[in-house]
Amino acid sequence: MGSQEPHKQGGFRGFFRRLATSQAELEADELQQDLDRHGATPIVSCGGRRRFCVTGTLRTVTLRPRGGAPALEAELYDGSDVIDLIWLGRRKIAGIEPGRMVLAEGLVSMQDGRKVMFNPRYELRPAGGA
Secondary structure, three states: OOOHHHHHHHHHHHHHHHHHHHHHHHHHHHHHHHHHHHOOOOHHHOOOOOEEEEEEEEEEEEEOOEOOEOEEEEEEEOOOOEEEEEEEOOOOOOOOOOOOEEEEEEEEEEEOOEEEEEOOEEEEEOOOOO
């Protein structure tokens, strides 16, 4: 019986790992449907110093000075990739907080291997992608 216990624990761990993966996949699928609904481009397809409209969920929001001036940085996830939205000269923007759905439009560039959009136009979306 003792030899079965580790197998059971591994089974439970595997179950919870699959459950967590399934939850992440469900979230990604919902975000992908939101892209279509709002006519946005998947972040994974953005690049090349062109303007894009993207939508997704803010994962993190951080105040990080750049060149001695304040800069509000937010990581946006759409189920395909992430992009950093950076508002120069801003310490806080009402409604820009983790978990918030946002539609953003601006010029996408690369910085330190990450996609970045500086001072994007944005629209706060209601929870649930409505």
